Amino acid sequence: MTAPDDDRFDWQAAEADLTDPTTTGGPDAEVVDLDDARARRAPRPRPPADDDAPDDADADDAESVDDGPDRDGGPVDTADDIPREVLARQRDRRPILADWARSWRAFRAALRHQVKDAGYVTAYHGVRLPKYAAKTAAYAPLGLFRGVGRALRWASAEEGNWHLRQAAASRGDADTWMKLDARRQRQTVWRWWVLAASAGATVAGGIVLALGPAWWRYAALLALVPLLATLGRPADKPLTDRVTEGTRYRKLTADLVRRALTSLQMSGINSAVAKDPKAISFPVDIHRDGPGHLAVVDLPYGVEAAEVVARRGKLASAMRLPLDQVWPEPAPGHTGRLALWVGYEPASQMKQPPWPLLSAGAKVDVFKAFPFATTPRLDTVAVDLMFRNFLFGGQPGSGKTFALRDLILAAALDPRAEIRGYELKGVGDFAVLEPVMAEYGNGFDDETLARCFGFIEWLYEECRRRSKRIEHYARLGKAPENKVTPELASLKGSGLHPLVAWFDELQELMTSKYGKDAGELLEKVIKLGRALGVIIMIGTQIPDKDSLPTGITRNVNSRFCLSVADQTANDMILGTSAYKNGYRATVFQPVIEAGWGILRGFGPKASAVRSFYVDTTAAARIVTRAVALRQAAGTLPKPDEQTREVAPVADVLGDLARVWPGDDKAAWNETLCGLLAELRPDVYGGWEAAQLTTALKPHPAVKVADVGRRIDGKPVTRRGIKHADLLAAIAERDRKRSAG
Numbered sequence: 001m002t003a004p005d006d007d008r009f010d011w012q013a014a015e016a017d018l019t020d021p022t023t024t025g026g027p028d029a030e031v032v033d034l035d036d037a038r039a040r041r042a043p044r045p046r047p048p049a050d051d052d053a054p055d056d057a058d059a060d061d062a063e064s065v066d067d068g069p070d071r072d073g074g075p076v077d078t079a080d081d082i083p084r085e086v087l088a089r090q091r092d093r094r095p096i097l098a099d100w101a102r103s104w105r106a107f108r109a110a111l112r113h114q115v116k117d118a119g120y121v122t123a124y125h126g127v128r129l130p131k132y133a134a135k136t137a138a139y140a141p142l143g144l145f146r147g148v149g150r151a152l153r154w155a156s157a158e159e160g161n162w163h164l165r166q167a168a169a170s171r172g173d174a175d176t177w178m179k180l181d182a183r184r185q186r187q188t189v190w191r192w193w194v195l196a197a198s199a200g201a202t203v204a205g206g207i208v209l210a211l212g213p214a215w216w217r218y219a220a221l222l223a224l225v226p227l228l229a230t231l232g233r234p235a236d237k238p239l240t241d242r243v244t245e246g247t248r249y250r251k252l253t254a255d256l257v258r259r260a261l262t263s264l265q266m267s268g269i270n271s272a273v274a275k276d277p278k279a280i281s282f283p284v285d286i287h288r289d290g291p292g293h294l295a296v297v298d299l300p301y302g303v304e305a306a307e308v309v310a311r312r313g314k315l316a317s318a319m320r321l322p323l324d325q326v327w328p329e330p331a332p333g334h335t336g337r338l339a340l341w342v343g344y345e346p347a348s349q350m351k352q353p354p355w356p357l358l359s360a361g362a363k364v365d366v367f368k369a370f371p372f373a374t375t376p377r378l379d380t381v382a383v384d385l386m387f388r389n390f391l392f393g394g395q396p397g398s399g400k401t402f403a404l405r406d407l408i409l410a411a412a413l414d415p416r417a418e419i420r421g422y423e424l425k426g427v428g429d430f431a432v433l434e435p436v437m438a439e440y441g442n443g444f445d446d447e448t449l450a451r452c453f454g455f456i457e458w459l460y461e462e463c464r465r466r467s468k469r470i471e472h473y474a475r476l477g478k479a480p481e482n483k484v485t486p487e488l489a490s491l492k493g494s495g496l497h498p499l500v501a502w503f504d505e506l507q508e509l510m511t512s513k514y515g516k517d518a519g520e521l522l523e524k525v526i527k528l529g530r531a532l533g534v535i536i537m538i539g540t541q542i543p544d545k546d547s548l549p550t551g552i553t554r555n556v557n558s559r560f561c562l563s564v565a566d567q568t569a570n571d572m573i574l575g576t577s578a579y580k581n582g583y584r585a586t587v588f589q590p591v592i593e594a595g596w597g598i599l600r601g602f603g604p605k606a607s608a609v610r611s612f613y614v615d616t617t618a619a620a621r622i623v624t625r626a627v628a629l630r631q632a633a634g635t636l637p638k639p640d641e642q643t644r645e646v647a648p649v650a651d652v653l654g655d656l657a658r659v660w661p662g663d664d665k666a667a668w669n670e671t672l673c674g675l676l677a678e679l680r681p682d683v684y685g686g687w688e689a690a691q692l693t694t695a696l697k698p699h700p701a702v703k704v705a706d707v708g709r710r711i712d713g714k715p716v717t718r719r720g721i722k723h724a725d726l727l728a729a730i731a732e733r734d735r736k737r738s739a740g
């Protein structure tokens, strides 16, 4: 196969570089494809006999060999049945502008890098100026003599055919010598004229300079002296010191990438490259991309990009670069395509831009994406909150609390979102958000854990209430997908506003006495709540199966794995096989690389990102804005009133008395359910006769029995209750209450 960039890459050099003569039998050896050679020798199948054709069977015998030109095989099916628009989509067009010039961010990054580089070089030479001046002064007079000498030699044209004349002289060939010298003389005549004219011009220039203003002379000196010094300096002693490129930045070249890839000790790559140096190809030129260079590489057939990603450490070693400067990723197209991005500098030294939500006036709509993190190229990565559950995991100092806080700060900027949560470490990282939270707990004492557990129980009930509400609105045609819509979330009194429930250091609850029940309930909440506007966010330090039930990890759809110690923790957070597929948060160091992690669940693949760093002072500024937004919207929680709003517990007896149909002595359960649902759709919506029977069980005075009626003159019997029984049960309950 021909590599698509044949004309852009020096394959000869690459072959010389990469083909190992010891393994390939020397550069001149020819590699023979045995199958091919055998096929060539084998007799070709004869065409079907043609009745009219002369019988030439005798012309061939067992020894005959067809020495006609090789056929490469029969024609294969042409691809003319592929629709035109599919082909058009598949055609990769080169962008008109280079990547760095197309995006303002990339342009700025490239410009910043160039300016920084130029500044460095200027400062470097600036401090050495006195040394350069001294060297120039010493070499310039020498340069003047050398210059004059060279001009005279040139004018005499002695060097031109000196060797030929010498040879003629030693042969005693006077005729040739004379001819050669005549030629030299012809040359020398016009050269002396040029030299004389130049000398005249120099004298005239000198007079002009002497008569002109002083700065002319200085300018002429400034231009001339360095030139003369360059002429006068010894060949191995440049006037200026070398600005060592060193490890500042290693420009990504095809050679470097190929060498790095072949150093990974991956047999798939090495054996393919040994057979065919073009086995690694570059479908797109290596180009500038943000603050670094991007190489898109097609790996040899059968090698997956994930296998290379998993060897990021070896790749960085092969490039002699720090680990956080080398970012390999699977690239779109096919599984063998790798996108290798190498930054100008290590990511840990790159300055992250400030969080866009810090700017005054920034608002958030939880249904829409907002900036959450940056990639190694400093591209912004956005996340949305609605219909998502989040799991953030990492070891101490990995930055998960700060990352989680970013999400909650963003939620605070949507005044519709109700925020409740517990930090079970007891440090108070989230205390800054207290004014906008309807419920907040901080600590790992039993009381806080009990409240946190009570909150999870409430969440479960809330999910049930919300599912009834959704059902009700779906019936009205306002929830076409049986999911909360932006309209329902904004509708006051719908009870379907976004509810953010967060838990930091959840392992404290999961390993406490509440752990088992809390785990089961939370799993149900995660499953139920997604469509109902309940957004669960979990932060945990120890992602093992005791601290984080697998039922929860399995059902979470948005994951951020910050620095973790091992593969198990990595896969608990990112999902099974994440480590194997090259998504390894173990490469990040806690504290030093705080905030770096692998984000999964947004877009087709996981990617390494760093959450925006927002310190507590900046967070307080956001909270002030969030308070103002909530005041305006009337959704600011009242201080010291952290109650969970629970729809009044249904009083079935009271409600039945209220909806009882007229003077009927008895009524069918079926009829009563319909009337109850009208009264309180969120409680009774969807109830059926049997459900009412169950709800009445705690009241033995109300007996559910057959109730007969005449419908269209015909007797019909269904389950129902008597009005007298209902009144008796209410009287009995009231008596008990007043006695108690």
Ligand SMILES: Nc1ncnc2c1ncn2[C@@H]1O[C@H](COP(=O)(O)OP(=O)(O)OP(=O)(O)O)[C@@H](O)[C@H]1O
Binding pocket: 394, 395, 396, 397, 398, 399, 400, 401, 402, 403, 425, 541, 591, 594, 595, 596, 610, 611, 612, 613, 614
């Ligand atoms: N995105 C970030 N960029 C830069 N520094 C960060 C970032 N996130 C966090 N940090 C730094 O890392 C430190 C630790 O962060 P954080 O408290 O969130 O870690 P943690 O994983 O929650 O640790 P622990 O489990 O001990 O609470 C913070 O004090 C902060 O200075």
